[in-house]
Amino acid sequence: MLGSRYTMSRHGYDSKPRTALVIDDEDDLYSGFNEVAPALDTRTLREDQTFQQVVRTAGIGRQTTSRMGTGVFGMGTGRIRGSSRAGTATRPMTALRAAGYTSATRDTPLKDDRREDSIEDKIQQMERRIMSLVEESCMLSAKREEDDEAPTKREYDLAQALSKAQEASALERQLIRMQEQANMGDTHNLDLTFAVLCNLAGQYALNEMYTEALNTYQLLTRNKLFPHANRLKVNMGNIYFKMGEHPKALKLYRMALDQTPTAEKDLRMKAMHNIGLLLVRMGKFRDAVTNFQHIMHEQGDFQTGLHLVLCSVALNDAEAGKAAFHAMLDVEPATYHHDIPIDDENDAYECVLRDVVRGDRLSQWSRRAAAHAERCLALAAAALAGPAARDDDVSASWCAEALRGYSGGSAGARLELGGALAALRTAAAPAGSGGSALAAGARVLQRLKAVARAHHEDRVLRAEASADAAFVAYALGKWSEAKSLSEAAARDDPYSCSARVCGALAEMAAVRGGAGAGAGAGAGDGVREAAGDAARRLLAATHLDPADLVAMHDLVLFSMIPSIIYKRRHDDGVALCMEQSGEVGGAEARWQRVRAGAGGTLRSLAAAGLARLAHANAADPSAADHWYSMIGSWDAGVSCALAQLHAELGDPQTAKHHYQDAS
The missing domain is CATH 1.20.1050 (Glutathione S-transferase Yfyf (Class Pi); Chain A, domain 2)
Incomplete structure (x- = not known):
């Protein structure tokens, strides 16, 4: 049987195959089908310890399960766990990039970043x-x-x-x-x-x-x-001073002074200043003078100089007081910023720029420092003049002469203004005669005009001196000069209400004086027109500064000439001008405003104005009676007006009573 199988082979009938297996007819035909080479046998991989160790340490591939699959170990279509490809990523349509690998990251759950604050x-x-x-x-x-x-x-x-x-x-x-x-x-x-x-x-x-x-x-x-807590003993001394325990306060001040290093000169001077003030409060003026003199020698200031002058005056030491005043003049003044000079006063832009610069914080601080220095110098000069010679022109001139070369602002000029007004106050005293008062007023007017000419660079001071001179000229009856001076003051200081008030009243007085000298029906019309114009100008002045209560600087300026009617508020002048111009409604409103916001004397003047307006209105005599009653019985003219009013009303008994009050 075996030989006949290969008879028809291509090698011939008798040739035998090179690889021939001897097959027994009694053996099974498929007996060796399941036999696999040991290198390819995968059935024993689960028991292979070496292979399992390699897989676990390498971290790739799929972990083996408890049950092995029946197929071979496929690598082509398997997905490696832990790769960078996201689960939601799309598969590649071409072979341009490897399947299963992408730059997209896998979504991971958010971590809680909040953590507890550390200590x-x-x-x-x-x-x-x-x-x-x-x-x-x-x-x-x-x-x-x-x-x-x-x-x-x-x-x-x-x-x-x-x-x-x-x-x-x-x-x-x-x-x-x-x-x-x-x-x-x-x-x-x-x-x-x-x-x-x-x-x-x-x-x-x-x-x-x-x-x-x-x-x-x-x-x-x-x-x-x-280490720096010792300076707080100054604060403790201040508390003891408020409690009235002066010895304890003095002890703490001195302890603070001893424990403060010499490099901190400002703090040492402040402590010494407190010691000096406390010694003054305790009545030890000699020791206080010693402290103040040391401060003026080391680091002088105007406040300490004023205290030194006052202590010298208290000890009746005039020479020490003058030396202290000269020491005040040696203090370096605060930086004073002058106004920007303007070439053309009619240029609105330059005027606005000047006013804006005047209102900045640096200028305000500078003006406050200069005002403090001038106040200290003025008080020191007044203290050196003494109470008996407070109004003496010689004392004021000595202080003004000492301040003439002082470079710290306009302290000397303001002292000259004060001296001029003091001389005017002396001349206006009841003991002086009318001729001497007029002569003193003329001299004061010349002094004020000289101050205005001498300080042409200080616009504010020049405006103040011109306004004062305008008031003096008004009181002397020099209407045209008062008007020109008030106009000059208004040019220097456009917001000067006093200069505008004086100019309006001077113009009104000039028109009334001309009308009184002339004759004819047109004179009354001119006065009425001038009164209306003055009322408008005074109303504009009240709009500039509604809070200004004083229209004229000093009542003494008008006590020199009794025929001059003085007014201390802008509203007084406006109401009087409106009353004279025939504007009864406006005058009544102004008098009511004066009465609502003024003192006792001005309320009486406002009541007198309201009484005049009511008296002119015959339809309501009770209103005039009410306002005359509000004035009081301090003026004989008021009592006579009340008597006349009651006589017209047919009440002779009350009229007789008021006539008796007037007598």
Whole structure:
């Protein structure tokens, strides 16, 4: 059987195959079908420890399960777990990139980034909170109320400031405990503690809780960790001064002075100034003079110089007082910013620019410093003149001569203005005769005009001197000169209400004087037109400064000539001019405004104006009676007017009573 199988082979009938297996007819035909080479046998991979270890350490491929698949280990279509391809990524349409690999990342669940604050973060947050409370407390205590009639609001602000200071102190103690519990006591901010306690003590002092303030200051001064706490003894001395315990205050001032280094000259001078004032309060003028002289030698200022002059006057030492006054002149004045010079007064742009620059903060500070210096110099000069020679022209001229070469603003010129007005006040005294008063007024007018000419660079001072000279000329009856001087003052200071009022009244007086000298029906019409024009000008003056109560600077300027009717408010002049021009309604409204906002004397004058208007109206005699009654019985003319009014009303008994009051 075996031989016949290969008979028809291509090698011939008798040739045998090269690989021939001897097959027994009795063996199964498919007995070797399931036999696999050992290298390709995958059935034993689960038990192969070496292969399993390699798979676990390599981290690739699919992990073997408890049951092996029946197919071969396919690698072409399998997906490797942990690859960068996202589960939602689309399969590639071409073979340009490998399937299963992409730059898209797999979506991962969000992690909770919030973590608990560390102890350092908590400490920083609490420090910021404490410092914020300290700043709020300081802002509340430093707030200044514009309305002086609101003390309740000020007390409320101080109470709120104290509450915030106490809250900051409580938080600061809590911060110290937190740091000690975290073993971070060495990192505590000592500057923060100093600021909290110092602010708390200051708030106690402002709220007049002096005992608590002193205890808080003692916590700072007795602690060696605060090297600069000794200067707080000045504050403790101030508290003892307010409590009236002057010896304790003096002791603390001197301790602060001894413990302050010489490099801090400003603080040492302030402490010495406090010592000098306290010695004055205790009556020790000699010791106070010594302190003030030392301050003037080291670092002089106008306030200390004024105190030195006053102490010298109290000791009746005129030479020391003059030396102190000259020492005041040696003090370097504050920087004074003059107004921008204007070439063309008619240029609106330059005028507006000048006025704007005058209102900035630096100019305001400079003017306040210059005004303080001038005030100190004026008070020192008045103290040196003495009460007996306060109005003496010689004393004023000596001080003015001493100030003539002073470079600190216009103190000498203003002192000359004061001396001129003092001479005018002396001439207008009841003891002086009419001729001497007129002569003194003429001399004062020349002095004021000389001051205006001498200080041509100071526009404000020139305007003030011209306005004063205009008032004097008005009082002397020189209407044209008063008008020209008031116009010059208005040009120098466009917002000068007094100059505009004086010019309007001078023009009105000039027209009335011309009408009285002439004759004819047209004179009355001219006066009426001038009164209307003056009323309009005075109304414009009230619009410039509605809060200005004084239209004329001094009542003495008009006491020289009794025939001059003086007015101390713009509304008085407006109402009088309206009354003379026939505008009854406007005059009544102005008199009502004067009466509502003026003092006792001006209220009586306003009542007299209202009474005149009511008396002219025969339809309502009771109104005139009411206003005359409001004036009082201090003037004989009022009593006579009341008597005449009641006589016209048919009441002779009341008229007789008022005539008796007038007599």
